[in-house]
Amino acid sequence: MVSIKDVAREANVSTATVSRVINRQSNTSQAVTKAVHEAIARLGYKTSGNKHSASLIGVMVSDVSEPFFGQILKGVETVARKNDKRLLALSSQYSAETERQTINQLLSHCDHAIIHSKWLQDDELIEYANQVPGLVLINRYIKSIRHRCVALDNIHGGYIATRHLLNRGHRSIGYLCSEQDIDDAVHRLMGYKKALAEFGLGINEQFITTCYPSEEGGRLGTYNLLAKKLSLTAIVTYNDMMAAGALSALAENGIKCPENVSVVGFDDLIIAGYLNPKLSTVRYPAAAMAEQATRLSLQLTGKGEPDQSLLACEHVLIPTFVERNSTFSCLS
Template sequence: MATIKDVAKQAGVSIATASRVINNAPHTSQAAVVAVKEAMEKLGYRPNANARALVSKSSNTIGVLVNDVSAPFFGTMVKAIDTIASEQEKQLLIGSGYHNATKERNAINLLINSRCESLVIHSKGMSDSELCDLANEIPGMVLINRVVPGMASRCIALDNKKGSYIATEHLIRNGHKHIGYICSSHNIEDAIDRREGYLDALRDHGIEIREEYIEYGEPDETGGEQAIVNLLAKNIPLTAVATYNDYMAAGSMALLQENGLRIPDDMSVIGFDDGHIARYIYPRLTTIRYPIQAMANEAVKLSLQLVHDENAAQNERKLFMPILIKRSSVSCLR
């Protein structure tokens, strides 16, 4: 028996588009309508009751896609969205995409088929063009932590490059010239931008860029620990390390201290995100604040507005600026 996936494949459209055609939903092109109906007839497809639970009907549910729901960063994001949802007497449905295009796509389709009109999407795996196609189909879809040119007015993002620049420049202004960088091994925009911010700060201050000063790892404590091990093994004269996030910073700090290095006297460390861990490791971590709560508030409010007014988005994306949070893990070299 043919399924809606078979129909979408035969018609050359997404599952979301096929669903909207089957249920006579608005915002669907005439070409898609014709293609899907022809595919249904050819395959002998008959929609069942579950296939009719679609975004075309009103719903009190907001869909949220995160990377990993167990990560504290995304817990903060979801909590902020849920606060607004509760005020609007709405519920959340949450999916995890794990920075994988197929998993993100499947999770979004599930949210759509669960009648979520408002969608707040944190996607790093799907292409710009596919996200733009989805945004055209789903008026209430907003991207967070990513800028897609074709839908920039519905993107809520942070200037990651600027944040990493500020972090590295803070180390430079404290007299450090031999500065390592611990980077995420994930091939995503955040990792690329933060690495470039580090490099730009070195260039602007006339400090030689050395590839051996950069190490990569999983963006967690274990990845940070392994990366600092690799840097120390090179026997290079580092006095400071900038990191992709606070968890990599925490892992590197633990390893340094276990090996008798004092922070910040022997090695200065700076993080990125200003998550809860930054306040409770010792010494307390100097870092870059990622205003994810404010960004999530902005994203869900915009999503709810777009459901009722497709012109609610501004002409330009909403770009948040990172802020340096000074604590105790950076020393000033005399």
């Protein structure tokens, strides 16, 4: 029988290092971790595993206090309960280092993990996926492990938000972009620009401002647009929280929405239906995506109800538009 000493000898490391790698502790380098896993595979070493790990489903989001991430947690928990598993949820707080620490902590306790990572590089996430069969990425698309990703077409989301306004006669459309350097921000802005180009309109960078993706960020971003004295008739925002801030800024300046300036959000959070006016927005099916990601995680380890369709296809969902009262046809 292959022992941990055999693995250590094969990988040219200590038994303590092998133990740290097996338990997914964070104090080993990627090179050493890779060497140990390769030695385990060559020798056919079987770990005993954590007796509690199979009963837990781990989930990492950026901030458990934010409404958007609450939908992800709800979706994961829904599937976890149906499969007699408990939820272990942790926040990563918007940095690569905390994401790395959080993932390692989750994987030391869970065979299944739904990971919302926006700061780690693709290579590192691919390595985690190779080590842990039950790991699934949500709101992230990496081509080489695309069948382990459940993502949204954010380019299309930005596109349909802007196209909705263009179809109603708007041509002077501002955009509040997230200042965070993540693919969501890049892709939604690409969708905005794609829609303008489709209508034969040039891109005027004066109409685009970056700000923190929060209510206050949206409020300040709208003030920045208004200060430029642009002929704005509409504003597309990165998310619903920024849209709420934009509505506040417009009201503070005596500008009526939607009569003077229309506003479009993104996410369709519960607040969208309670703002004044009720917010037209792009629906992000976060809870449904989380449920799908969790079912996929269980399928990958043979724990869920058999569904080969989950394993055989890509999981890129298409957002839809929800029209409420914050958009208006532009006559000019």
